[in-house]
Amino acid sequence: GENVEQHPSTLSVQEGDSAVIKCTYSDSASNYFPWYKQELGKGPQLIIDIRSNVGEKKDQRIAVTLNKTAKHFSLHITETQPEDSAVYFCAASTLYNNNDMRFGAGTRLTVKP
């Protein structure tokens, strides 16, 4: 089955700096890669996703890159703000089967004002 590794487990940045979180996956059949943000006491919320037919996707301050050959993908947050502080999870699955979605262990991002 799919195995997703995520690094780093904790990340602290100064407000305005960029943050990068990296994930690797094992199953070459995986072709859908979402990123979820989880705030304290809440469930995970999708912030961006990418499908394997593209190498990069941007949404305002957030971007995700995918390298299918190396089986890794990354989340980039620019101009970080204190409200970006949360736990971020990457995940991988096959596009037509969310039931095989597997999550990384999470990265706790702290943005210091």
Place this chain on the structure above:
Amino acid sequence: DTGVSQNPRHKITKRGQNVTFRCDPISEHNRLYWYRQTLGQGPEFLTYFQNEAQLEKSRLLSDRFSAERPKGSFSTLEIQRTEQGDSAMYLCASSLSGGAAGELFFGEGSRLTVL
């Protein structure tokens, strides 16, 4: 629509007792998932339903765990003879099926503490 709703939000029980969690998915979503999340870890897949049919169970779902979705709407997750190792956040998510899989919408979870 207020999203995925889970009840209760918190449950404290003694070892050996049975507990039941309820999940009300987004109304038009026909897929429903249960995940377990322990401290410092990502969600781990437990089981999922398409309409009322339970189509997959993880090996994490021991015979003390049972899930139902009787009418293809809300779902319940029951844990019998709870153990301290069952302490975790139980997350429910829902999604649409048909065509490309899309976003999983998560509820806020039911936190279980087994004393």
